Amino acid sequence: MKYILMFISFFMLVSCAQYKVIGKFHKYDEVFIGDVNHNLLAGVGEIKAKGENxxxxxxxxxYVTYKPLFAIGCAGQRGKAPLTCTDGRLLDLDWLATSCTTGEGIGRDQDGASFAFTFGLNEKDALIRLAELKNEVKGKPDLPVYRPKEHRAEKGFATGTGFAVSTNGHLITNFHVIDEASTIIVKDTFNNRExxxxxxxxxxxxxxxxxKININTKKLNLVSANNSERGNEVFALGYPLIQLQGQSQKANFGRINALSGIEDDIRFFQVDIPIQPGNSGGPMISKNGDVVGVMTATLDSIITFKLSGNIPQNVNFAVKSDYALPLLRDLNIDNTKNTEEYSFTEIIQKVEESVFLIISK
Structure with a gap:
């Protein structure tokens, strides 16, 4: 019994570990040092690191995404580490383990700036390696502090999508796309006009x-979503991640998964249409060619993982069109539902020029 208790105590001790992580941006004069609190049994870790400058x-x-078959130990495991920074920066990191407590990785922030890191160092070795990294990046430009609202137009982050709901230039988008903006620019990417x-x-x-913009527009048919059902095929048009994917309009397809959102919020649909930052405010369109929702949000993977231990897959949300219709009460617009169904290709060809890129400054 004595040896069993000693083994259990040792096992519990080594199942949780803390060690150093260091990293750098390749093109900026900035290095990071911090800690990883690693739960070896669960295969997860909490990371926190601070920029020196x-x-x-x-x-x-x-978290772990891949384990080699028949492997003894942790070497060869791969994983992800999505980080959020206090300046609003988002880091999407991939790592490769060289043991159960050591490894290295690479990734990028939302603007495409590359980042490299090493984990599993003790305090002494971490400080030595940190000094080496400082010499490697010395003389490079300072890391730009990320301010989304001031730099949305330049960086592409937090741009959004909007769509015409009248022939006189009225557009619907998400409030968070234009929140606190002093200037709102609508770009017609088909004719390259702003x-x-x-x-x-x-x-x-x-x-x-x-x-509203001062041009004539081709309106989309925004109708009540009260006849929508789970399993209905829908698609979204929009401008996701333009800094990486470019400014050509993207079409993404899926189905309505639930008639309510987070915590059964009846204002939303849950859909599996894959969306990214920049899709916000775009139309969700049915096979009738009607707009039945406004793409709004995706389920936060980090928060969900902390709460449940699982990573959500394509769990996204759209505000039901019924909540947008009151904004149009003074416009006297006829929004009669279509009864015929069309192929998505046919619908896209008809409506694509009614969907715009929104840039707020």
Whole structure:
């Protein structure tokens, strides 16, 4: 019994470990040092590291995505470590383990800046390696402090999508896309023209906004979603991650999975349409060619992992069109539901020029 208790105590002790992590941006004069609190039994870790020059702190959870077959130990395991920084920066990191407590990885932030890191060092070795990294990046430009609202137009982050709901230039988008913006620009990517927009109405509670540009537009048919059902095929048009994917309009396809959102919020649909930052405010369109929702949010993978231990897959949400219709009450627009169904290819060809890139400054 004595030896069993000693073994259990030792096993519990080594199942949780703390060690150093260090990293650097390749093109900036910035290095990071911090800690990983690693639960070896669960295969997860909590990471927190601080920039030596900028002082920003990046933190998040790491998890295993691949384990080699028939492997003894942890060498060869791979995983992800999505981190959020105090300046709003997002780091998407991939790592490779060389043992159960050591490894290295690479990744990028939301603007594409590459980042490399090493973990599993003791305090002494970490400080030595940190000094080496400082010499490697010395003389490079300072890391730009990330301010999404001030740099959305330049960086592409937090741009969004909007769609025409009248023939007179009225567009619907998400409120969070234009929140606190002093200038709203609407870009027609098909004709490569930009227009300044006026903000007419907002519905902060439902994350919706009505804006207007001074041109004639081809309106989409925004209708009540009260006949929508689970399993209905739908698609979204929008402008996701333009800094990486470019400014050509993207179409993404899926189904309605639930008639309510997080915690059974009846204002939302849960859908498996894959969306990214930049899809916000775009139309969710049915096989009838009607807009039945406004793409709004994706389930936060880091928070979900912390709460459940699982990573969500394509769990996204759209505000039901019924909550956007009140914004149009003064416009006297006829929004009769279509009864015929079409192929998605046919619908896209008809409606693509009614969907715009939104840039707020």
């Amino acid at each position: 900028s002082g920003i702190i990046c933190s998040g959870s790491s 227009y300044y927009a006026d903000l007419l109405k907002v519905d902060k509670q439902n994350d919706l906004a009505l804006i």
